[in-house]
Amino acid sequence: MPELSVDIRFAFQPLVNLHTGGVVAMEMLARPAHGDAQSLLRSAAHAGELEQVDVALAVAAAQCSSDHETLLPLHLNLTADTVAAATPTLAPLHRALHGTGREARDTVLEINPAHTELQGELFLAGLAQLRDAGYCIALDGVGAGKHSLTVIADVKPDLIKVDREVVAGLPQDSGRVAIVEALLRLAARIGAELVAEGVERPEQVAALRRYGVGIGQGNLLGPPHRRPVTTLPIAGIADFQASVCPPPLRGRSGIQITELMHPAVTLPLSATGEDVRTILSDRPTVSGVVLIDSEGKPRCTLDRNRFLLAVSGAYGHALYARREAARLGDEPRVLDADSSAMAALKLVRSSVAYRRYDDIVVLDSDGRCAGTLCVGDLIHGIAQMHLEEATTLHPLADARAS
Secondary structure (H helix, E strand, C coil), X not given: CCCCCCCEEEEEEEEEECCCCCEEEEEEEEEECCCCHHHHHHHHHHCCCHHHHHHXXXXXXXXXXXXXXXXXXXXXXXXXXXXXXXXXXXXXXXXXXXXXXXXXXXXXXXXXXXXXXXXXXXXXXXXXXXXXXXXXXXXXXXXXXXXXXXXXXXXXXXXXXXXXXXXXXXXXXXXXXHHHHHHHHHHHHHCCEEEECCCCCHHHHHHHHHHCCCEECCCCCCCCECCXXXXXXXXXXXXXCCCCCCCCCCCCCCCEHHHCCECCCEEECCCXXXXXXXXXXXXXXXXXXXXXXXXXXXXXXXXXXHHHHHHCXXXXXXXXXXXXXXXXXXXXXXXXXXXXXXXXXXXXXXXXXXXXXXXXXXXXXXCCEEEEECHHHHHHHHXXXXXXXXXXXXXXXXXXXX
16 A cells, blocks of 8 residues: 555544534544645546555544544545455555554445446445445435435445535525435435535524434534534534425424434443543543443443442442443343334333433444433424424414515
8 A cells, every 4th residue: 555645634524413413423534735635536546546545545544533532433535446446455444443443333434436437346345345344334425416326225325425515505495405305215215314514504404404314514513623523613503593494304204313313432341430430531421331242232321420429439439440330230221223202202201210311222223232312302302393393384484484
């Protein structure tokens, strides 16, 4: 793999939950000293070194991320050409991520459109290998002709990133709204989640949330930064309103728990009380920790308040610091990722009083921990949904929008 011959720095840009305002992941963006990353890749393609330079960029991004520890999922960019190349091409990236201590399941590979003629069979085979290794897959730049609908259907990505050209027309452009509607329906069929790129205005946030797009990325939400951010520079994201009141998309009923979900803070089942205490002390916004087995399945949860009370007593540290934290854990409250917010509320109501506000663990199709749901966010999300429904039904809503 050739060394990068140009001066490149990297920036972190957050992906944000549009319902809660929480940061759910970080994307590493290459910033060459001259030009941009796409120009660099085009030049590499002309020189016949596209895959090598592409992997070198991803390796450098992974190494840069290790200098700024974050528990959030990490997004790295690759071209479709690199994915379709022979397996050894990506070996340096696998080694780099392993060297940083980051698990493949906590890494999202964003696949950008090909720069050369792509052989579909090799591309799908390469994606299958990456999935077998544990990576999550996102398709980038969707909706602007960069990935066909058939490719999306064949790939079945975990995330579909809606191109900024589509998002720029929301909510006024009915054609752009139709594109979002089509992608939402496709995503629902294949089990993917939509991410809106290029979010620049509050009315876009309000419209996307109303349509059912739960995650956004853009300068309004958080511009690229030299260090990862855990809180947003703006407040009150859930209160953003659209100047034009867009109706909910056809067939849109309620919200799913994945729209309110946060990345889970996980530790292995063997973690000690001191391991958990360190996490909670260093990160005051973390409400709990999920202990998982070797397959990523939740085995118990540790509520922040109850755990810290237990270890802060007169003998708490002596009793639990070097012992397994699972001794203080509770059985996880779990729901499948396709569950509705109302199903989550029913689970909360049926819980014993002292656990009513514990986080809910969201499971993927294989029973692994996909994230956690905060009860406060759940209640706020349901209230916001009913408020928006009432606004739509108000007899003066159409008059205000016109």
